Amino acid sequence: MTHYPITQRNKVIRSPKRASYDPEVIHAIxxxxxxxxxxxQSEQGSLIQPTLHWRVDEVLYIHGSSKNGLFQQLLNGAEASIAVTLLDGIVFARSAFHHSVNYRSVILYGKAYEVTDEVEKRASLDALMEKFHRGRSKEARPANDTELKATSVLAFKLENISAKVRTGGPVDDPEDMELPVWAGVQPITLQLGDIVYE
Amino acid sequence: MTHYPITQRNKVIRSPKRASYDPEVIHAIxxxxxxxxxxxQSEQGSLIQPTLHWRVDEVLYIHGSSKNGLFQQLLNGAEASIAVTLLDGIVFARSAFHHSVNYRSVILYGKAYEVTDEVEKRASLDALMEKFHRGRSKEARPANDTELKATSVLAFKLENISAKVRTGGPVDDPEDMELPVWAGVQPITLQLGDIVYE
Structure with missing residues (x-):
């Protein structure tokens, strides 16, 4: 697959030059x-929630308490919109208007299916632990049946998905280039510190 | 105000001990x-989008192209749900189940109003620049009328808002404490690098 199919739902309208439907780009983000x-959507309006996610092949997983309100909506068939965003830098232009940020983001629209098969569910939760610390799924005490039941794992196929990426420096208007205003990019990185054992 | 009013819409149901309605906590996040x-919500379903935000007193602002699809919905009166999330650490417990993350997050539900007054609009956009780089609003070429028109500034009052915060180490079951499994917290921080001038 060279790129995910572009549909009415996932087509990037604004700044289409920054759009990507490339699985490699999307997987990496x-x-x-x-x-x-x-x-x-819910009867009270739109719901939103941050949560951890992880990917195995062409499936995006999230997990949470089976009592979670948003999860209940998704289990009842509500379509989810999911955003994954990495902020890479602050872009300082010579004009206020052309200030920007460098980022890599993914948007996915889709209905969840619940992972109910125990083998698949345990394997997917192991993959979550491995994402955050390689080897951890072999170290920690595995979930018992009660714990496994209390956790819902929802899966989304990587369909109706798109990425948007901005890189590089400021793009100033030609007539602003000689202004006595500095311009540049301040990089942003996520720092994982040393583990504090207890 | 000691805390924001708790309504049916902003009341934190899951893990209510982690909830906060304290303006100081919420402002800081x-x-x-x-x-x-x-x-x-939109006719095609739920829409979601990452965007920069900033706060002045009891108002949260976002801005974007006036042609942006989600902005159009908000301008037409759709209620927004907004999430702001800071990830502070990965919490490694002795059992798979009790693995967690430390985080600080805010959820706000509300309808936007558009900032149309030119003085207020310029002041709010200056506040955005100041958030990202103190003094920048005095350095960059100000927006001209065309640029100002192309930018929509949407404002949300800090109502129907809540925070959720997890801090500290793993909370293991008593019977797991003697397991030969390491536990601890890996801190996560956002690093702002040196500006690369160009």
Whole structure:
């Protein structure tokens, strides 16, 4: 697959030059980011929630308490919109208007299916632990049946998905280039510190 | 105000001990985080989008192209759900089940109003620049009328808002404490690098 199919739902309208439907680009963003934001409609209006996500092949997983309100909506068939965002830099232009940020983001629209098969569910939760610390799924005490039951794992196929990426320096208007105003990029990185054992 | 009013819409149901309605706590999270995620309903389903946000007193602002699809929905009266999330650490417990993350997050539900008064609009956009780099609003070429028109500034009152905060180490079951499994917290911080001038 050279790129995910472009549909009415996932087509990037604004700044289409920054859009990507390339699985490699999209996988890399999903794998690097730790947190996604999931939204769906409910009777009280739109719901939104941050949660951890992880990917195995062409499936994006999230997990949470089976009593969670947003999860209940998704289990009842509400379509989710999911955003994964990495902020890479602040872009300082010579004009206020052209200030920007460098980022890599993914948006996915889709209905969840619940992972109910025990083998698949345990394997997917192991993959979550491995994402955050390689080898951890072999170290920690595995979930017992009660714990496994209390956790819902929801899966989304990587369909109706798109990425948007901005890189590089400021893009100033030609007539602003000689202004006595500095311009540049301030990089932003996520730092994982040393583990504090207890 | 000691805390924001708790309503049916903003009351934290899951893990209510982690909830906060304290303006100081909520302001600090909004001010530290650079990106929020905004969702709302549309005819095609739920929409979601990352965008920069900033706060002045009791108002949260976002801005974007006036042609942006989600902004159009908000301008037409759709209620927004907004999430601001800071990930502070990965919490490694002795059992798989009790693995967690430390985080500070804010959820706000509300309808936007558009900032149309030119003085107020310029002041709010200056506040955005100041958030990302103190003094920048005095350095960069100000927006001209065309640029100002192309930018929509949407404002949300800090109502129907809540925070959720997890701090500290793993909380293991008593019977797991003697397991030969390491436990601890890996801190996560956002690093702002040196500006690369160009």
């Amino acid at each position: 999903l794998d690097e980011a730790m947190v996604c934001h999931v939204a769906c | 909004l001010d530290e985080a650079m990106v929020c995620h905004v969702a709302c």
